[in-house]
Amino acid sequence: xxxxxxxxxxxxxxxxxxxxxxxxxxxxxxxxxxxxxxxxxxxxxxxxxxxxxxxxxxxxxxxxxxxxxxxxxxxxxxxxxxxxxxxxxxxxxxxxxxxxxxxxxxxxxxxxxxxxxxxxxxxxxxxxxxxxxxxxxxxxxxxxxxxxxxxxxxxxxxxxxx
Amino acid sequence: xxxxxxxxxxxxxxxxxxxxxxxxxxxxxxxxxxxxxxxxxxxxxxxxxxxxxxxxxxxxxxxxxxxxxxxxxxxxxxxxxxxxxxxxxxxxxxxxxxxxxxxxxxxxxxxxxxxxxxxxxxxxxxxxxxxxxxxxxxxxxxxxxxxxxxxxxxxxx
Numbered sequence: 001x002x003x004x005x006x007x008x009x010x011x012x013x014x015x016x017x018x019x020x021x022x023x024x025x026x027x028x029x030x031x032x033x034x035x036x037x038x039x040x041x042x043x044x045x046x047x048x049x050x051x052x053x054x055x056x057x058x059x060x061x062x063x064x065x066x067x068x069x070x071x072x073x074x075x076x077x078x079x080x081x082x083x084x085x086x087x088x089x090x091x092x093x094x095x096x097x098x099x100x101x102x103x104x105x106x107x108x109x110x111x112x113x114x115x116x117x118x119x120x121x122x123x124x125x126x127x128x129x130x131x132x133x134x135x136x137x138x139x140x141x142x143x144x145x146x147x148x149x150x151x152x153x154x155x156x157x158x159x160x161x162x
Numbered sequence: 163x164x165x166x167x168x169x170x171x172x173x174x175x176x177x178x179x180x181x182x183x184x185x186x187x188x189x190x191x192x193x194x195x196x197x198x199x200x201x202x203x204x205x206x207x208x209x210x211x212x213x214x215x216x217x218x219x220x221x222x223x224x225x226x227x228x229x230x231x232x233x234x235x236x237x238x239x240x241x242x243x244x245x246x247x248x249x250x251x252x253x254x255x256x257x258x259x260x261x262x263x264x265x266x267x268x269x270x271x272x273x274x275x276x277x278x279x280x281x282x283x284x285x286x287x288x289x290x291x292x293x294x295x296x297x298x299x300x301x302x303x304x305x306x307x308x309x310x311x312x313x314x315x316x317x318x319x
Contacts, residue, residue: 035201035306037194049231056219056227063218068206071215119208137258152194157187 007091019089033082042073043068051141062125103154180249196238212298225282263311270304
């Protein structure tokens with residue numbers, strides 16, 4: 001079975017139809033997906049702003065990361081569950097959609113970016129001077145900001161095309 | 163008033179935003195990016211007021227750091243919201259969720275400026291923990307009601 005055929009099959013399973021044909025379920029899942037943005041992406045944005053020296057300058061970056069990461073884990077859990085359900089309900093339509101594909105690629109890029117940060121910069125964060133952030137870490141933060149905005153744009157725009 | 167709204171909603175700029183292929187998705191995206199930053203700053207501040215998170219940051223200092231981002235984001239959300247509204251004003255004025263959303267938005271802003279920011283100037287230990295929980299909870303409830311009402315516009319008459 002091709003990936004497209006699988007997506008079309010998935011969209012027509014009783015589980016998927018129960019979501020897409022329900023008056024309340026779909027808006028509820030979609031609303032949760034959107035309103036989990038501040039708890040997930042929003043927390044990462046605050047940390048990115050700190051690395052770029054645009055907010056929270058007084059405190060240590062490591063402390064802020066610890067504070068926001070606790071909450072963003074909950075936010076991203078909601079995001080993946082609701083996003084997965086939205087995909088199941090519209091898999092056939094999403095498959096060929098350029099904005100959906102771009103969104104997935106952006107999410108993969110963000111995962112790699114976060115992994116690089118975790119491996120290269122995270123272990124040394126405790127030794128940073130409060131006011132100075134290495135250029136590489138700032139680059140990670142700038143990439144994260146720009147690509148997360150791209151994810152939001154793609155997510156919102158794809159909904160106009162279904 | 164309605165005449166003025168009709169005139170504005172038929173102006174070239176608004177018609178372009180409303181009818182071009184990517185006009186509305188672009189403005190809606192700005193609305194969502196603004197919402198993400200706005201509610202993130204509100205969330206972080208309310209968690210701190212309730213002593214549930216961000217405990218490494220003094221309350222007053224945290225509020226000062228967040229303020230320009232809260233103000234900038236709420237400006238972005240309102241400006242993009244006005245553009246969305248002006249595309250089809252009659253539709254929004256007749257929408258119950260939209261009216262509810264505007265009422266909650268007014269309350270949320272008043273509550274934030276009038277009460278939440280007052281809590282920031284006193285030391286965290288200076289007020290009863292339960293009262294601080296209630297204020298933070300009310301603030302979050304109001305702001306997220308604004309969001310849910312916004313989502314409901316597309317589904318509820």
